[in-house]
Amino acid sequence: MIYTYMDFLASFGVGGAHPGGLQLTKHILSTENVDATKHILDAGCGTGQTASFIAENYACPLTAIDKNNLMLEKANKRFSSLSLPIRAEYADIEQLQFDDESFDLVLSESVLAFTTIPVALNELKRVLKPGGTLIAVEIVLEQQLPESEWRAITEFYGFTQLLTDSSWDNLLKQAGFRQIIIEPFNYEIDKDNVENAPDFSPSDNIDDQLIKILDNHQHLSKKYKNILGFRVFRCS
Structure with a gap:
């Protein structure tokens, strides 16, 4: 196989x-006005770490979805x-019900890069209420790569594209988002906090x-640490 x-x-059950x-997730949610009237969609919930945090800390309707059956099994067990x-x-x-x-x-959170991005963005825009917000955490290409290296990265991870922040901005605008804020995450991870382990x-x-x-992932992460970054996209 x-x-x-x-x-x-999925097999390691990485949350x-x-x-x-989770530290970034907490920061993101702390800046949103989340209350009991807000319905949240966790689009690509994985093993359910974020959904669990939301359910435990915010009294709001929550829908969690994924298309990996093993991830779903582990999320529901959690x-x-x-x-x-x-x-x-x-x-x-790409085909929300x-x-x-x-x-x-x-x-x-790190989901869209694995999809047909324009299709997924259109669907997420469709299910948002007027004035609603999409918050996406996504990988960005900080500088151009030779095609052979670009292809090696996308094929290993299963990314459909590897985009610069300006390319993300263009696709979000094409999907109908009018206000797009692109944020780096400049906070140090508190490694002594068990909740961030x-x-x-x-x-x-x-x-x-x-x-x-896992070994290959660690190798690529180290090799391209200054070339592969990420941004928080807040879109409405």
């Missing part, structure tokens, strides 16, 4: 796999263990090929 980077994330992890009244459901961000104008806030729920009997994917 040939495994993918997404298989690695907060997006850059900045919710059950915490006695949270939510359940992650299968959904494809929700009505138009369903959500006040859509949160997408890596979060794992590994499967039994993990294949050696998946461990090799």
Whole structure:
């Protein structure tokens, strides 16, 4: 069997796999006016770390979706263990089953790069209420790469594209977003805070090929640490 980077994330049950992890998620939500009237969509919830945090800290309606069945299984196991009244459901961000104008806030953490980006953005814009906000945490290309290296990165991770922040800005505008704020994350990760530690729920009997994917990921992260960055996109 040939495994993918997404298989690695699911098998190891990596929570907060997006850059900045849970600390960034907390920072993002702290700047939003989230109350009991706001309906949030966690678009690509993974193992449910962010959805759990929202459910535990904000008294608001929450919908969590993903299209990886193993991720969904681990998310729902997490919710059950915490006695949270939510359940992650299968959904494809490119073909959402929700009505138009369903959500006040859509949160997408390192998900869009794995999709057909213009299609996914159009769907997320469609399900946002007027005045609603999309917050996306996404990888950006800080400088141009030779095509061979660009292709090696996209093929390893399964990215459909590898974009600069200006290219992201253009695609967001094409999807109908009018106000787009692009933010770097300049806060140091508090490694002494246990809440910011890596979060794992590994499967039994993990294949050696998946461990090799982890090794390759660590190698690429180190090699391209000054070339692959990320931004927080706040769009309405």
